[in-house]
Amino acid sequence: xxxxxxxxxxxxxxxxxxxxxxxxxxxxxxxxxxxxxxxxxxxxxxxxxxxxxxxxxxxxxxxxxxxxxxxxxxxxxxxxxxxxxxxxxxxxxxxxxxxxxxxxxxxxxxxxxxxxxxxxxxxxxxxxxxxxxxxxxxxxxxxxxxxxxxxxxxxxxxxxxxxxxxxxxxxxxxxxxxxxxxxxxxxxxxxxxxxxxxxxxxxxxxxxxxxxxxxxxxxxxxxxxxxxxxxxxxxxxxxxxxxxxxxxxxxxxxxxxxxxxxxxxxxxxxxxxxxxxxxxxxxxxxxxxxxxxxxxxxxxxxxxxxxxxxxxxxxxxxxxxxxxxxxxxxxxxxxxxxxxxxxxxxxxxxxxxxxxxxxxxxxxxxxxxxxxxxxxxxxxxxxxxxxxxxxxxxxxxxxxxxxxxxxxxxxxxxxxxxxxxxxxxxxxxxxxxxxxxxxxxxxxxxxxxxxxxxxxxxxxxxxxxxxxxxxxx
Ligand code: AHR
Numbered sequence: 001x002x003x004x005x006x007x008x009x010x011x012x013x014x015x016x017x018x019x020x021x022x023x024x025x026x027x028x029x030x031x032x033x034x035x036x037x038x039x040x041x042x043x044x045x046x047x048x049x050x051x052x053x054x055x056x057x058x059x060x061x062x063x064x065x066x067x068x069x070x071x072x073x074x075x076x077x078x079x080x081x082x083x084x085x086x087x088x089x090x091x092x093x094x095x096x097x098x099x100x101x102x103x104x105x106x107x108x109x110x111x112x113x114x115x116x117x118x119x120x121x122x123x124x125x126x127x128x129x130x131x132x133x134x135x136x137x138x139x140x141x142x143x144x145x146x147x148x149x150x151x152x153x154x155x156x157x158x159x160x161x162x163x164x165x166x167x168x169x170x171x172x173x174x175x176x177x178x179x180x181x182x183x184x185x186x187x188x189x190x191x192x193x194x195x196x197x198x199x200x201x202x203x204x205x206x207x208x209x210x211x212x213x214x215x216x217x218x219x220x221x222x223x224x225x226x227x228x229x230x231x232x233x234x235x236x237x238x239x240x241x242x243x244x245x246x247x248x249x250x251x252x253x254x255x256x257x258x259x260x261x262x263x264x265x266x267x268x269x270x271x272x273x274x275x276x277x278x279x280x281x282x283x284x285x286x287x288x289x290x291x292x293x294x295x296x297x298x299x300x301x302x303x304x305x306x307x308x309x310x311x312x313x314x315x316x317x318x319x320x321x322x323x324x325x326x327x328x329x330x331x332x333x334x335x336x337x338x339x340x341x342x343x344x345x346x347x348x349x350x351x352x353x354x355x356x357x358x359x360x361x362x363x364x365x366x367x368x369x370x371x372x373x374x375x376x377x378x379x380x381x382x383x384x385x386x387x388x389x390x391x392x393x394x395x396x397x398x399x400x401x402x403x404x405x406x407x408x409x410x411x412x413x414x415x416x417x418x419x420x421x422x423x424x425x426x427x428x429x430x431x432x433x434x435x436x437x438x439x440x441x442x443x444x445x446x447x448x449x450x451x452x453x454x455x456x457x458x459x460x461x462x463x464x465x466x467x468x469x470x471x472x473x
Contacts, residue, residue: 039080039082039083039085040081040082040085040330040351040352041082041085041349041350041351041352042327042329042330042331042347042348042349042350042352043312043327043328043329043349044081044082044084044085044327044328044329044330045063045065045076045084045085045327045328046325046327046328047067047068047324047325047326047327048063048065048066048067048074048309048326048327048328049065049066049068049107049293049309049326049327049328050065050066050106050107050108050168050230050293050309050326051063051064051065051293051295051307051308051309051328052064052065052108052109052110052170052295052307053081053084053295053297053305053307053328053330054110054295054297055081055297055298056112059079060077060078060079061077061078061079061080061081061083061084061297062075062076062077062110062147063075063076063077063078063084063087063328064076064108064109064110064119065107065108065309065328066105066106066107066108068322068324070095070103070104070105070106071094071095071105072091072092072093072094072095072105073091073092073093073094073105073108073119073121073140073152074089074090074091074092074108075089075090075092075110075119075147075148076088076089076090077148080300081297081299081300081305081330090148092119092140092142092147092152093119093140093152093154095123095126098126099125100123100124100125100134100136100138100157101123101124101125101138101154102125102126102127103123103124103125103126103127103132104122104123104124104132104133104135105121105122105123106121106122106123106135106167106168107121107122107167107168107230107293108120108121109121109169109170109171110147111170111171113171113178113203114203116141116142116203117141117142117145117147117150118139118140118141118142118155118203119139119140119141119152120137120138120139120158120169120170120171121137121138121139121140122135122136122137122138122166122167122168122169123135123136123137123138124136133165134165135165135166135167136157136158136165136166137157137158137160137166137167137169137182138154138155138156138157138158139154139155139156139157139158139203139204140152140153140154140155141153141154141155141203155203155204156204157204158180158182158204159204159205159206160182160184160206160210161184161196161206161209161210162184162185162186162187164184164185164186164187165184165185165192165193166182166183166184166185166193167182167183167184167193167229168182168183168193168229168230168231168293169181169182169183170182170231170232170233171200172233174235174240174262174266175263177199178199178200179197179198179199179200179266180197180198180199180200180206181195181196181197181231181233181242182195182196182231183195183196183227183228183229183230183231183244184196186212189215190226191215191216191222191226191227191228192216192225192226192227192229193216193227193228193229194212194213194214194215194216194228195212195213195214195215195228195229195231195242195244195258196210196211196212196213197210197211197213197266197267198210198211198267199267208267211267211268211269212269213242213258213269213272214228214244214256214258214272214274215228216228216246216247218246218256218274218276220246220247220252220254220256220277220278220281221246221247221256222246222247223246223247223248223252224247224248224250224252225247225248227245227246227247227248228244228245228246228256229244229245229246229293230244230245230292230293230294231243231244232244232294232295232296233296234296234304234341235262236304236335236339236341237335237339237340238261238262238263238339239259239260239261239262239339239340240259240260240261240262240264240266241257241258241259241340241341242257242258242259242260242272243255243256243257243258243279243280243294244256244257244258245292245293245294246278246292248320249290249292249320249321249326250289250290250316250320251282251289251290251311251314252282252290253282253290253291253292253293254278254280254281254282254290254291254292255278255279255280255281255291255292255294255308255343256274256275256278256279257274257275257279257341258272258273258274258275259272259273259275259340260272260273279341279343280292280294280306280308280343280344280345280346281345282314282346283345283346283348283401284314285345285381285400285401285402286345286346286347286348286400286401286403287312287313287348287349288310288311288312288329288345288346288347288348288349289310289311289312289313289314290310290311290320290326291308291309291310291329291346292308292309292310293308293309293326294306294307294308295307295308296333297330299332303332304332304333304334304335304341305330305331305332305333306330306331306332306333306343307328307329307330308328308329308330308346309326309327309328309329310326310327310329310346311323311325311326311327312325312327312348312349313325329346329347330352331344331346331347331352331353332352332473334355334380334473342380344379344380344381344384345380345381345400345401347384347386347400348386348400348403350386350388350403351386351387351388351389352386353384353385353386353387353400354384354385354386354387354472354473355380355383355384355385355472355473356383356385356439356441356470356471356472357470357471357472357473358375358453358467358469358470358471359433359435359438359466359469359470359471360453360466360467360469361453363377364376364377364453365377365378365383366383366385366451366453366458366470367382367383368382368399368402368417369382371402371405371416371417371418372416372417373407373415373416373417373458374457374458375453375457375458381400381401382399382401384399384400385397385398385399385400385407386398386399386400386403387428387430390427393429394427394428394429394444395427395428395429395430396426396427396428397426397428397441399417402417404419405417405418405419406418406419406420406426407426407428407451408420408421408425408426409425409426409428409443409445409446409449409460410425411446413446413449413459413460413461414459414460415451415458415459415460422445424444424445425443425445427443427444427445428441428442428443428444428451429441429442429444430442431450431463433469433470433471434469435469435471437471437472437473438469438470438471438472439469439470439472440463440468440469440470441468441470442463443460446460448462448463449461449462449463450462450463450465450468451468451470452465452467452468453467453470454467
């Protein structure tokens with residue numbers, strides 16, 4: 001009788017048993033939805049895990065990811081990030097009837113390699129039992145310059161350093177060299193998977209011996225199973241950041257971070273520093289569990305976006321690997337004063353939140369400390385507010401971690417966070433500010449009055465006052 005082994009349980013037990021720069025393309029005129037970035041509502045795409053989203057130089061967003069059935073490679077395309085939600089999804093390739101690619105298909109990624117569209121993915125054989133987790137990395141290739149229209153055929157198998165469990169490959173460029181990054185089980189190391197990089201000689205071969213960048217050893221990396229996987233790379237502020245995912249794929253799944261100077265020799269493992277704490281993890285307050293397997297993209301304004309999957313509940317029946325509710329989510333990615341990414345917390349379901357910085361006081365954000373509304377500098381999650389649309393252009397504004405509490409205006413001009421006791425006291429509207437990306441927040445309970453950061457702190461004052469202007473980020 002075939003039984004569902006968790007691949008990690010299997011791999012752990014096996015340890016005991018000695019186991020996209022665009023070719024000049026035709027102008028694209030697909031009927032993509034053109035939702036604005038204001039239409040982004042999380043989850044962006046339901047039941048798609050391990051999402052890769054990127055904005056290609058044809059101006060379109062491309063998205064692929066694992067489907068719950070793990071039986072096919074899919075791709076969708078939209079003019080806007082928000083448009084991916086209901087964009088047409090095409091099946092590029094289905095697992096084979098028999099053989100090494102007839103079982104699970106995991107974590108596809110679309111890349112443009114020497115003018116050819118290639119999708120890398122992990123696959124295993126079918127047939128049940130322990131063999132279904134004999135997972136290796138393969139690629140399919142498109143015969144045309146439009147990945148949504150061409151024919152896809154098998155290119156081959158990744159030639160890695162060992163014949164062992166390997167997955168979650170990605171391709172990145174650094175100082176003119178194309179690199180492959182992947183997760184693999186290394187003979188002699190008692191983990192499920194570690195992180196490796198190497199320069200590429202061709203689409204499926206390496207030009208040098210790989211370097212091992214990370215092994216799961218910290219407590220938050222080995223919860224359930226010893227896993228480092230799902231690398232994603234971002235170069236910003238003179239540094240190279242590599243996120244990866246760790247631990248079991250339930251609520252313990254989280255992001256780690258490796259950082260290197262962008263001018264360093266990235267093939268020297270000592271160039272990389274590992275964060276000793278996870279940088280992104282389950283948030284009970286915003287009800288996102290097991291955030292991970294991320295990628296990076298930018299929104300229509302060129303602002304960095306973190307892409308990841310996560311469930312909106314904690315308790316899972318059965319093996320988390322076969323739970324379909326790892327949904328694709330996105331949120332703004334900010335950076336601290338040292339140029340390092342500040343991942344904050346997963347922001348939760350609903351419209352993307354905003355930060356409101358006093359236009360006349362850089363670094364002074366609308367924030368909260370518990371139920372107290374404040375203005376100043378505060379940890380990122382305390383400066384993120386979700387404006388939920390209501391009737392007639394009104395919005396109710398809530399801290400992301402207090403979704404049932406709202407900004408409340410009082411007759412004396414004071415502001416608080418809580419449940420509205422007077423009808424309409426929690427209704428506001430965004431009024432376009434005097435400059436790009438600025439806004440005023442007018443109370444609908446006291447029309448003509450708006451939230452201001454004045455000498456005496458936060459208060460409702462005349463709408464036209466300069467202290468009512470907030471820079472939205
Ligand atoms: O979602 C299937 C696999 O499980 C992915 O390849 C891996 O990142 C995840 O843990």
